[in-house]
Amino acid sequence: MRNDWIAKVIRTMTSPLPVSDSRVGECRRCGECCKLPTKCAFLRYDEQGLASCAIHKVRPLNCRKYPRTDREHITKEGCGYGWN
Ligand code: SF4
Secondary structure, eight states: OOOSHHHHHHHHHHTTSOOOTTEEEOOOOOOGGGGSSSOOTTEEEOTTSOEEETTGGGOOHHHHHOSOSTTTOOOOTTOSEEEO
């Protein structure tokens, strides 16, 4: 999937759907998905360079569930999630 605002709108509109059963792994807090398609204003980094969200408790579903499907996973390099 491309990295643009249309892709983000699609992720947002499909975010109520469940996360794919084939997803494995966990977030490594690299922060790359917080830059889709541009850097989020709520993205923060700690002293170790780990990403966090300034509105983590109320973050949108598309952020909460990313990557929801293999198809929408456009930050595969370095991401802690993968697919069976
Ligand atoms: S790209 Fe993957 S590892 Fe990096 S912050 Fe997003 S979900 Fe976590």
